[in-house]
Amino acid sequence: MAGEDAAVLARLRAGDQAAFRELVRARHGALLRLAGTFLRNRASAEEVVQDTWLAVITGLHSYSGEAPLAAWINGILANKAKTRAVRDGRMVNFSALAQAEAADDPFEPERFLADGHWANPIRPWAAMTPEREAGDREMLAVVAAALETLPPAQRAVVLLRDVEGMDSASICATLEITEANLRVLLHRARTRLRAVANSAGNAP
Amino acid sequence: MLTCEQVAAQATDYMEATAPLPRRLGIWAHLRICPNCREYLRQLAQTIGLLQRSPTPPPDTATEDALVALFAAQPKRD
Numbered sequence: 001m002a003g004e005d006a007a008v009l010a011r012l013r014a015g016d017q018a019a020f021r022e023l024v025r026a027r028h029g030a031l032l033r034l035a036g037t038f039l040r041n042r043a044s045a046e047e048v049v050q051d052t053w054l055a056v057i058t059g060l061h062s063y064s065g066e067a068p069l070a071a072w073i074n075g076i077l078a079n080k081a082k083t084r085a086v087r088d089g090r091m092v093n094f095s096a097l098a099q100a101e102a103a104d105d106p107f108e109p110e111r112f113l114a115d116g117h118w119a120n121p122i123r124p125w126a127a128m129t130p131e132r133e134a135g136d137r138e139m140l141a142v143v144a145a146a147l148e149t150l151p152p153a154q155r156a157v158v159l160l161r162d163v164e165g166m167d168s169a170s171i172c173a174t175l176e177i178t179e180a181n182l183r184v185l186l187h188r189a190r191t192r193l194r195a196v197a198n199s200a201g202n203a204p
Numbered sequence: 205m206l207t208c209e210q211v212a213a214q215a216t217d218y219m220e221a222t223a224p225l226p227r228r229l230g231i232w233a234h235l236r237i238c239p240n241c242r243e244y245l246r247q248l249a250q251t252i253g254l255l256q257r258s259p260t261p262p263p264d265t266a267t268e269d270a271l272v273a274l275f276a277a278q279p280k281r282d
């Protein structure tokens with residue numbers, strides 16, 4: 001466990017309310033977004049996040065500290081969200097989605113010549129230079145908005161892998177998909193998001 | 205030698221280190237001589253960086269206060 005996490009955990013275990021408030025501020029929105037992977041219904045997602053916080057509070061003393069704090073909380077949330085989705089009869093079949101999204105996705109943003117070279121040179125993003133922080137902020141917003149428009153299985157893998165930094169095995173177990181599914185979904189999603197960022201990054 | 209199109213198609217496997225070693229070496233060799241593919245992979249990495257920094261809204265005050273109250277009501281162990 002990182003030193004920062006250990007310090008936060010010690011404060012939480014000591015009943016430090018300010019530490020808990022900080023944790024809630026930092027992670028509540030992310031948990032809601034994660035819950036949305038399994039639960040379309042906003043009220044259900046909010047309830048599951050609430051249940052997750054309660055489990056965090058009561059589990060603080062039994063948490064081994066092996067996984068990073070955020071990962072531990074994410075794991076609790078994923079379990080609860082899945083259980084809730086099954087109970088509501090709304091469990092998303094990511095394996096079926098993965099196959100469907102791979103089969104009929106006509107999106108091919110990259111252009112190549114017949115000999116396999118890029119049709120157009122790949123230009124660095126003007127908006128990402130250190131001098132242009134505003135551009136950077138705009139790119140953050142553009143990519144965050146594009147994430148929400150991805151097909152559901154692609155959104156799920158990007159959220160778990162790239163945003164939350166989960167390892168591949170845990171993602172496959174959580175979403176009940178194969179490693180091959182994961183790679184294809186991740187590739188399509190990242191390709192798509194890069195294309196969106198590219199348009200914003202080189203906008204005049 | 206791999207083409208740019210092949211490199212782009214395997215960019216995620218390369219970045220996730222899931223491509224077999226000979227493939228990774230082939231991509232690596234291509235990247236050494238191809239500025240376009242280098243920039244393409246850099247942009248994929250930058251996109252992931254943007255995702256990691258994408259902000260989420262904090263909870264509203266009432267929700268936050270209710271959760272902190274729940275935490276405060278928990279009996280202390282120490």
Ligand SMILES: [Zn+2]
Nearest residue numbers: 207208238241
């Ligand atoms: Zn190339």
